[in-house]
Amino acid sequence: MSQYMMALDSGTTSCRCILFDHEGNVCAMAQKELTQYYPKLGWVEHDAEEIWAVQLEAAREAMNSLHIGATDIHAIGITNQRETTVVWNRLTGKPICRAIVWQCRRTAEFCDELKRSGAAGDFSAKTGLPVDPYFSGTKLRWVLDNVPNARESAQRGELLFGTVETWLIWNLTHGAAHVTDYSNASRTMLFNINNLDWDKDILKALKIPRTMLPEVRPSSCIYGETSPDLFGAPIPIGGAAGDQQAALFGQTCFLPGDAKNTYGTGGFLLMNTGSKPIFSRNGLVTTIAWGVDGQVEYALEGSIFVSGAAIQWLRDELGIIKSAADTEAIALQADGTNGCYMVPAFTGLGTPYWDPYARGAIVGLTRGVNRNHIVRATLDSMCYQVCDVLRAMEADSGIRLTSLKVDGGASANSYLLQTQADLLNVSVCKPRCIETTALGAAYLAGLSSGYWRSCEELRKNWKADRIFVPDMPPQERAQRLAGWKEAVGRVLR
Numbered sequence: 001m002s003q004y005m006m007a008l009d010s011g012t013t014s015c016r017c018i019l020f021d022h023e024g025n026v027c028a029m030a031q032k033e034l035t036q037y038y039p040k041l042g043w044v045e046h047d048a049e050e051i052w053a054v055q056l057e058a059a060r061e062a063m064n065s066l067h068i069g070a071t072d073i074h075a076i077g078i079t080n081q082r083e084t085t086v087v088w089n090r091l092t093g094k095p096i097c098r099a100i101v102w103q104c105r106r107t108a109e110f111c112d113e114l115k116r117s118g119a120a121g122d123f124s125a126k127t128g129l130p131v132d133p134y135f136s137g138t139k140l141r142w143v144l145d146n147v148p149n150a151r152e153s154a155q156r157g158e159l160l161f162g163t164v165e166t167w168l169i170w171n172l173t174h175g176a177a178h179v180t181d182y183s184n185a186s187r188t189m190l191f192n193i194n195n196l197d198w199d200k201d202i203l204k205a206l207k208i209p210r211t212m213l214p215e216v217r218p219s220s221c222i223y224g225e226t227s228p229d230l231f232g233a234p235i236p237i238g239g240a241a242g243d244q245q246a247a248l249f250g251q252t253c254f255l256p257g258d259a260k261n262t263y264g265t266g267g268f269l270l271m272n273t274g275s276k277p278i279f280s281r282n283g284l285v286t287t288i289a290w291g292v293d294g295q296v297e298y299a300l301e302g303s304i305f306v307s308g309a310a311i312q313w314l315r316d317e318l319g320i321i322k323s324a325a326d327t328e329a330i331a332l333q334a335d336g337t338n339g340c341y342m343v344p345a346f347t348g349l350g351t352p353y354w355d356p357y358a359r360g361a362i363v364g365l366t367r368g369v370n371r372n373h374i375v376r377a378t379l380d381s382m383c384y385q386v387c388d389v390l391r392a393m394e395a396d397s398g399i400r401l402t403s404l405k406v407d408g409g410a411s412a413n414s415y416l417l418q419t420q421a422d423l424l425n426v427s428v429c430k431p432r433c434i435e436t437t438a439l440g441a442a443y444l445a446g447l448s449s450g451y452w453r454s455c456e457e458l459r460k461n462w463k464a465d466r467i468f469v470p471d472m473p474p475q476e477r478a479q480r481l482a483g484w485k486e487a488v489g490r491v492l493r
């Protein structure tokens with residue numbers, strides 16, 4: 001097959017396009033930065049028109065780099081920053097305000113009110129999510145309450161809501177398709193993950209008219225075709241999933257118990273839990289992994305707010321490293337951490353602690369602790385946090401993990417991955433293609449459009465770059481994990 005699969009990866013800081021071949025190799029990539037707006041403390045916005053413009057530019061640039069046209073693209077798959085909320089006018093196609101980004105905390109007070117009113121338990125049982133400003137629902141309500149005439153206009157059926165994939169598909173099809181997929185719908189806090197429909201009680205509680213909401217479709221299905229003027233000929237749009245779910249799919253975690261961790265700015269660990277949702281007792285989020293082949297599958301998700309960002313802090317604030325890549329050699333020089341632990345709770349702690357008021361600390365400092373120890377302790381903290389999330393997942397799912405697939409920028413660090421294997425006592429597997437998010441989107445679109453025939457075929461594309469096997473005496477592991485627990489105990493409020 002001479003054709004390519006196109007993945008549009010619409011991220012928080014940039015929009016990328018990757019063209020893959022049938023073996024899942026990256027053949028071309030183009031990337032465009034996205035402007036970040038911080039209008040007030042704790043607020044984060046994007047310009048949705050810019051998202052569309054730069055995403056289209058990235059797609060054209062990737063095609064140009066291979067000198068190919070629309071007929072060389074078999075289909076398009078989309079993956080996106082999740083939860084970010086776009087509201088636009090269906091007649092003019094213009095957003096009525098800036099997109100409210102997942103990181104934006106503007107609805108924190110309203111969420112506190114919801115929790116005080118006792119509604120939170122019901123919301124969680126239906127959506128799998130804790131009531132939190134992170135998710136789209138309260139962001140959409142904020143738009144309707146605060147943008148002049150928005151509510152009236154929505155009630156007249158003039159306004160449409162979507163997360164970023166919905167907005168992109170609507171633009172790619174020139175307004176022919178107003179759709180989302182199960183994985184993205186499950187992040188809105190408006191979608192009932194048990195009966196797979198928008199929840200009328202939640203919509204009522206948040207005063208959101210159902211007519212604004214997109215149709216929810218499988219993650220792998222043909223949503224429509226691109227308008228012919230965009231690329232010279234129509235291209236089918238065959239799949240969509242939120243970024244973390246797409247990475248889980250790209251890592252071919254198709255069976256219950258399969259899990260992946262992404263070490264990026266933050267860390268996201270997802271475990272496939274199969275065809276039934278598992279509601280967490282240990283601070284995990286229950287989410288839809290994808291809908292493929294007429295079946296919806298679920299995942300448990302743990303969020304680590306600060307992962308690779310702790311390395312950026314060493315570089316930018318402390319100035320004790322020149323580049324992130326230096327940390328591997330420095331850690332290996334250190335011979336242990338000399339008893340110190342770093343807890344990077346810069347923005348509170350996520351799973352399983354959920355303490356927004358916790359703050360970072362380096363504990364166990366003695367006169368002999370030097371820069372190398374601190375660098376090593378920081379890398380170790382990225383591993384300890386994954387241990388905490390994974391143990392919570394095992395407790396909730398009753399599944400004992402035997403291996404963990406990894407990706408993300410910091411997975412380039414072999415010290416980190418070996419330490420992860422040692423502390424988890426589980427093999428850590430790094431794939432040759434670390435562009436798993438985009439690959440997952442390509443896979444979803446490739447299955448619906450016949451580029452790939454089955455998940456079995458995709459699994460054959462997953463090739464290990466390196467497998468890290470645990471090699472630490474149990475006593476040392478237990479001692480170090482106990483030291484970490486004690487350090488975390490000191491930062492919790």
Ligand code: ADP
Nearest residue numbers: 264265308309311312324325408409410412413
């Ligand atoms: P995101 O997609 O969240 O922006 P990436 O997946 O590109 O992030 O990963 C970037 C993060 O990984 C940065 O926070 C950086 O500090 C960290 N990082 C990159 N390379 C290394 C390395 N060799 N060792 C440790 N951390 C690294």
